[in-house]
Amino acid sequence: MAWTVPAVISRTKGAPVETVDIVVPEPVAGEVVVDVAACGVCHTDLHYREGGINDDYPFLLGHEAAGTVSAVGEGVTNVAPGDPVVLNWRAVCGQCRACKRGRPQYCFATHNASQSMTLTDGTPLSPALGIGAFTPKTLVAAGQATKIDTSVLGDSWDPAVAGLLGCGVMAxxxxxxxxxxxxxxxxxxxxxxxxxxxxxxxxxxxxxxxxxxxxxxxxxxxxxxxxxxxxxxxxxxxxxxxxxxxxxxxxxxxxxxxxxxxxxxxxxxxxxxxxxxxxxxxxxxxxxxxxxxxxxxxxxxxxxxxxxxxxxWYGDCLPERDFPQLLELHAAGRLPLDAFVSERIGLDDVEEAFATMKRGDVLRSVVVF
The missing domain is CATH 3.40.50.720 (NAD(P)-binding Rossmann-like Domain)
Structure with missing residues (x-):
């Protein structure tokens, strides 16, 4: 099955973002669909909107995200439906020369989902950093979903906080x-x-x-x-x-x-x-x-x-190692990750969040679903 859900896209260079319906396909081998709980508004999303990354419009924006796996494709073993995850934009391949030398944090062949999410008319979307999470459901490569054991985090587990490890805070x-x-x-x-x-x-x-x-x-x-x-x-x-x-x-x-x-x-x-x-x-x-x-x-x-x-680049991180460790340090009171969440907003507030960011009024605005 496929899902039709609202999402924030950038249709043309410099134009205000739009909230439209998109289609998220059923995951195939090596892919997962994630129910997004929260997604930070990062400056990189603004770069996409303004043409500072490339011109592969329309873009599906958002990438600093956390949520819950809802469906997995064939052969996926690292996560299962119901698992809490933080998304990352560097799914390592395990086969390149960096990975084979025991340095997967420098993987030279990171990858994304093989299928495209689309507009309802079939137009393919370019997801920001291979994620695209200003939407309640997104499709990513399985390696982009880092499983988090929330049982060891207690009340500190907050997708709005955890998702920020997906980009700027981890960097x-x-x-x-x-x-x-x-x-x-x-x-x-x-x-x-x-x-x-x-x-x-x-x-x-x-x-x-x-x-x-x-x-x-x-x-x-x-x-x-x-x-x-x-x-x-x-x-x-x-x-x-x-x-x-x-x-x-x-x-x-x-x-x-x-x-x-x-x-x-x-x-x-x-x-x-x-x-x-x-x-x-x-x-x-x-x-x-x-x-x-x-x-x-x-x-x-x-x-x-x-x-x-x-x-x-991305803090030379290895998500499966670093994300859980940093969240446990946060739970122990040694790393104040919650200080980075300046405000929680709705999906239709992303354009205003860009303006707030430009004014330097926030560390992060976070879209919460």
């Missing part, structure tokens, strides 16, 4: 914990304190950083970072590159930070990260640059300062 925490990785006693600076940057702050605190310095242009975002454990803040409005570097040095005994995480992804913020770290320190780029951006740094400085220059 930030993983940049600190997996990619850097931050060590106990390190000093850490995070440049850009939106959802991903604040998650990086939380990740650095979780890893045992001695000092965590939050850098942003907006005092509201710096306040969020403090609530998540930042020990120092730097409002960089009006500061040039040298001024930001000096401000980081001032709270790191003049040496610079052991780890600097760039959660903005611009050449100027990357250079701030590069020069704001200690000798032999680590730079982690987790903010996503645009295709036209170019970086110029003297090669001698790269050689002379040593250390590591890294990029972090």
């Amino acid at each position: 930030g925490i993983g940049a600190a914990v997996n990619t850097a990785p931050v060590q106990r006693g390190d000093t850490v600076a995070v440049i850009g304190c939106g959802g991903v940057g604040c998650a990086a702050v939380a990740g650095a605190v979780l890893a045992g950083a001695r000092r965590v310095i939050a850098v942003d242009l907006d005092d509201k975002k710096l306040s969020w970072a403090e609530q998540l454990g930042a020990t120092h803040t730097v409002n960089s409005r009006g500061l040039d590159e040298d001024g930001v570097v000096a401000a980081i040095a001032e709270v790191t005994d003049s040496f610079g930070a052991d780890v600097v995480i760039d959660a903005v992804g611009r050449p100027e913020t990357w250079r701030q990260a590069f020069y704001g770290r200690d000798l032999a320190g680590t730079v982690v780029l987790v903010g996503v640059p645009t295709p036209e951006m170019q970086l110029q740094v003297p090669l001698l400085d790269v050689f002379g300062r040593g250390g590591a220059l890294k990029s972090s």
Whole structure:
């Protein structure tokens, strides 16, 4: 059977989103259908709407989601109907050279469902990050559904909170914990304190950083970072590159930070990260640059300062390992994931949520079904 359900789509570049009926097909081999309980409104969804990802319109938006498996296709063994799951956009293949070398978090052949969800006239939809979850039912590859044992989470299980691990929160925490990785006693600076940057702050605190310095242009975002454990803040409005570097040095005994995480992804913020770290320190780029951006740094400085220059894609996470562990840490009171849910909204409120996001008024708006 197939299901007809309402969903939020982006039909053309830059146009407001629409709520329309779509068709979700019965899952075939390797696929599952999930009843979505909640889905965060991520900046990546706005990028899709504005043509910043590709032009494969119409898009079915939404990807930071959690819910319950309702149907499975042939051969699916990792989940069963009734299982609580958090969705991810990197179903690993198990066969590529990264997977065979024991590094599935770097899988080079991640995949999505083989079938398309469609408009009622049969037009195929392009699901955001292979998920498409601004709808009460979605079709994904089985490996995109990470089973969660809610019995160990107690009252802390909340799909609106858990779903945020599907993208931005995992990207930030993983940049600190997996990619850097931050060590106990390190000093850490995070440049850009939106959802991903604040998650990086939380990740650095979780890893045992001695000092965590939050850098942003907006005092509201710096306040969020403090609530998540930042020990120092730097409002960089009006500061040039040298001024930001000096401000980081001032709270790191003049040496610079052991780890600097760039959660903005611009050449100027990357250079701030590069020069704001200690000798032999680590730079982690987790903010996503645009295709036209170019970086110029003297090669001698790269050689002379040593250390590591890294990029972090989805926090170098392995969902089946990281999602349950982080939710258990949240249940134990060691990771305040609920702090990222700024508001709970309805399906028809997504366009307004984009405006709220642009104003910097929220860490995350979450659609709740």
